[in-house]
Amino acid sequence: MEITLKVFRYNPEKDAKWHYETYVIEGQPTDRVLDLLEYVKGYIDGTLSFRRSCAHGVCGSDAMRINGRNRLACKALVRDVGTKITVEPLIGLKVIKDLIVDMEPFFDNYKKILPFLINETPPPADGKERYQSPEDRAIFDDTTKCILCACCTTSCPSFWANDDYVGPAAIVNAHRFIFDSRDEAANERLKVLNSMFGVYRCHTIFNCTEACPREIQVTKAIGEVKMAILRGKIK
């Protein structure tokens, strides 16, 4: 089948302004958008730039706007997005070249919530792991699935407006540790999220939940963090 692929192009060394280029190529309904981009890069225009790594929906490198919606190019099939496909970089982050955006503001916000296990209590005497019941694990199971692709954060109008807002991905990762029974730094994380650019910039519009390629209930997780602040306890 014939596929019309319209791609956002911008080379800061050559272009005064961004533009779109359209490629008409042959493809299959089961092709992924990433396959189409690889084809263009390999056979039509080697200067096309985009990030990709595992190409199997795990690394989160190839997040981009496909037909106006944030998706992973490696998980978006032609049969799902149609034969007229527009591919653009994520919005809310500065474009470096073509489909590559500067992820630094995203990761700066991620670092603010201390995304690592903090436990000052000495490990068990037998030197083995700190046990956690399946029930305790289930509480934050959903938010462990985050691959930091930035689909959620860059679908959030509050983040578009102001990248000081920590964004949904940072809150999801804070949730992952705040609700972990082995972690002891919920206070520090909640202090960050209880600030002007913490959870209160979330206006519950659910774009993040819609955008997440891992189907994490992002808005629900943000709501649970708000409730933890409100109730003063973690359950």
Added chain:
Amino acid sequence: MQSRPAPQPGLTFEYLMWLFIRISGLGLYLVALVGVTAALVMGARTQLDMGTLIRWTFFPNSGHVANAGVDLELGWVSLLWQIMQGMAVVFGVTHGMNGLRNILEDFISNKGTRLVVRVIIILLWILFLYAAFTLVLSDTL
């Protein structure tokens, strides 16, 4: 899972306003419900049309009733209804102005600009409350 040690994130301005927005939202529903129910019981069923009833509920100035050509009764202008009116005004104006602040501040990262916007919003908030309460207090009959 047992509740773990209570986090103490502190009472921040954003937290308090977030909480206020929810409480005042519910409060407005309560005021409206009580207002509509009481008005119907007091005779609005036969003497007020729907538009007048809703205006009176959210801003029960006796002028609304007078304009409707209904004989004024003490029930419309008693202290109870002035308190209800006051609650509707305070909740409504503060809820709305804080919503405006919240949305504007989504777009403001500069501290100076944020301060200017906050001052303007506070002045507007005071102006609206003053205007509303002037109407309430002048409505003593």
